[in-house]
Amino acid sequence: MNFFEILALLGNGCLVSLSVFLLTLLFALPLGLLICFGRMARFRPLSVLFRFYISVMRGTPLMLQLFVVYYGPYYLFRIRLSELGSNWLFLAVIIGFTLNYAAYFAxxxxxxxxxxxxxxxxxxxxLGMTRSQTFFLIIxxxxxxxxxxxxxNEIITLVKDTSIAFAIGLIEMFTRAKLLASEQVSLLPYLVAGCIYYFFNLAVSFTLSQAExxxxxxxxx
Amino acid sequence: MPLLEVSGLSKAFGDNTVLRDISFSLDRGQVLSLIGSSGSGKTTLLRCLNFLEQPDGGRIAVDGRTVFDATATQKLSRAQRRENQLTFGLVFQSFNLFPQYTVMRNLTLAAELAEKERLRAARASREEIRAACAAVQERALDLLAQVGLSDKAEVYPCDLSGGQCQRAAIARALMLSPQILCFDEPTSALDPELTGEVLRVIRALRSDERTMIIVTHEMEFARHVSDKIIFMADGVIAEAGSPDELFGAPQSEKLRAFLAHSRHGEEA
Known part of the structure; x- marks a missing residue:
């Protein structure tokens, strides 16, 4: 099996990684702002609550958080994971990543x-501007x-962190590379996956520097 | 009837009393300069007038209408608060232009928002709103010409000199046609060679019969541009009167000392 055959086989997993990345950004960026508002609230109980949330999210491994989100419905409410539908795994990954990254963004x-x-x-x-006008147009x-x-920095870390989703069994790029590697008894799939992550991040860096x-x-x- | 009437205004930050029983009035078209050494309370007074600080006591009325009353119990609506706010305009010591917008946008932003809000509330058509925005643009161009910045409309504040920034900030404050325009040490953040252009602009505004309050350390300027001077010391009005009275025949020892100091350039 050569480089390009492996690339084709990884392609599908690559799409899954990409969607985890994009959806996490889409939800975590605005959620982070809301958490930040909570953290900066003058009402002390609210601010303490969000401070605690941030400290837990940053102080525990993302992998553990993914397990809690994925298995949470079963352990807390005895809902069978099969009842949650076939998309639950993907959904749990997005929820876990979003909750975690929003804390960092906040x-x-x-x-x-x-x-x-x-x-x-x-x-x-x-100049008579309202508080929301001031925040969204000026600040x-x-x-x-x-x-x-x-x-x-966080966004680039996120690209690489998408591989953690394999821990709860999401077939993203890294999971595929792992399967291929043991099947082929070869390091090549890891190398190809590494290249894809690298070029993915190169594109992200380029976009960021353009924005800057x-x-x-x-x-x- | 005077345009501005301030009576019994007081303000403390914790245990530190910054303003004590401040009362004065100002007629339409008059220019008032607030002088005094640093920490005398003049900037706090200006900030109270602009609702950036909430006074602890006293009353402020403009044109017979109470815009602030410490004893008032009912809360003002947002529209009322805004109307009161826009009675005054303020030019800051450090300009506070919005760096992400061009000079033109700095001038038009708040005015356009206010116009749009007003017209939408009146269920105006899109054409009317567009016409109002065009009028705002035109007004901004006029004001830029007035402060000598016609060629800087599309420039960002970071590419202006300090003097140009301050002139743009003056034009921005004028956009909303405040009844009373306030200046908080408008030249203190500028290099000496740039203060002249800003003072010239302020002096030119005076001929427009605008009511202005200026906190300044420029004694010569205060003397020539003002109708009235208030000398503040330790949070009270130590002396008030015409420029000739205060500069020509200072009554208190404090004012005499202050004037002697500033003549030696120590206050500048």
Whole structure:
């Protein structure tokens, strides 16, 4: 079996990895902002609650969290996993990744928001802008620009982390490579999978640097 | 009737009383300069007028309408709060332009949002909203011409000099036609050679019969541009009057000392 045959066989798993990646980003980016709001809330019980959430999500392995989400319905409510349908596995992976990554994103947002000067809020206020107008039109664009490098780090980690989904049995690229490797008694499938992850991340880095370039048409004095 | 009436205004941060029983009035078209050493409470007073700080006591009325009353119990609606807010305009010491928007967008953003909100509430047609936005654009261009920045409309704030930033910020504050325009040390963040252009713009606004309140350390400027000067010390109005009265014949020892200091350039 040569490089390209393996590539073709990994193709399907690659698509699964890609969808885990994209769906996690799609849900975790906005969820992270909501968690960040909770964490920064002036109402102390709320802020403590979200601080605890973030600390648990960051302090325990993602793999363990995936197991909890996947088997949770059975252990908590005695719902048989077969009753949850054939998509439950994929869904559990997306939920687990989203909950985990949103916690990391929340802390990055928080750093960005804390770094904003009071002057920007005050300028918007004296111009009669509402709180939501101020946040979404004045603050968030600047925050996003400032946190993009940190966000990029997490996004690249996410690409590689998608392989952890194999732990609960999702047939993504890494799982396929593992199967092929033992079947062929060869390291080549791992090598090919490694190449795909690498080029995937190269594309992600390129997209991020383009975004950074676009956003740096202005400087924040 | 005076345009602005402030009576018994007080403000403390914790145990630290910053403003004590501040009362003064200002007529339409008058320019008031607030002077005093750092920590005397002049910036806090300006921030109270602009609702950036909530006074602990006192009352503020503009054109006979109460915009702040510490004894009021009922909460104001959002629209009322906004109307009160827009009675005043504020130019900050550090400009606070929005760095992600061009100079033009800095001017038009808030005005367009306000117009759209108003017209949508009145169920105006899309054409009317578009026409209103076009009018906002036109007004912005006029104001940019007035502050000498016509050629900078599409430039980002990071590519402007400090003086140009401050002039853009002045134009932005004028966009919403506040009844009283306030300046918080408008030249303190600027290099000495750039203060002139900003002071010239402020002086030119005066001829437009605008009511203005200026917190400044530029004594010469205050003397020539103002109708009225308030000298603050330790959170109270230590002396108030015409520029000739305060600069020509200062009554208190504090003001005499302050003026002597600033003449030696120590306050600048």
């Amino acid at each position: 802390e990055i947002y928080r750093a960005g928001i804390s770094a904003m000067s009071a002057g920007q809020y005050e300028a918007a206020r004296v 968030l664009p600047q925050v996003f620009r400032n946190i993009l490098p940190a966000l990029g 370039k676009r956003l740096s048409r202005y400087r924040i004095k």
